Amino acid sequence: MMTKTIKISKDTHYILSEFASKNDTFDDVITFLINYYINHEEFTDKQAKSYNDEIDNFENGNLDNVTKLTLDDLEKRILKLEAEIRK
Numbered sequence: 001m002m003t004k005t006i007k008i009s010k011d012t013h014y015i016l017s018e019f020a021s022k023n024d025t026f027d028d029v030i031t032f033l034i035n036y037y038i039n040h041e042e043f044t045d046k047q048a049k050s051y052n053d054e055i056d057n058f059e060n061g062n063l064d065n066v067t068k069l070t071l072d073d074l075e076k077r078i079l080k081l082e083a084e085i086r087k
Contacts, residue, residue, distance in 0.1 A: 008016070019029045043051065054065060069077075 016026055016029050019033070020026070057064070058066065
């Protein structure tokens with residue numbers, strides 16, 4: 001395996017050390033953190049762009065994609081999301 005040296009601060013070194021077990025290398029820790037980020041990213045770039053476009057539309061007064069919700073509808077959606085989070 002080819003290696004590359006990188007510079008990190010003492011604080012970053014300490015934090016990475018806290019993530020590592022005795023048998024982990026810094027490469028193991030960094031790879032784990034990268035994979036965790038990729039797999040737990042809240043939105044894809046495409047989703048984020050779509051959401052930002054809708055926010056821009058709303059802020060500019062374009063309400064074509066806006067629907068009216070009652071408090072009951074909102075509560076049902078919240079309960080559904082909470083149930084999905086608990087899975």
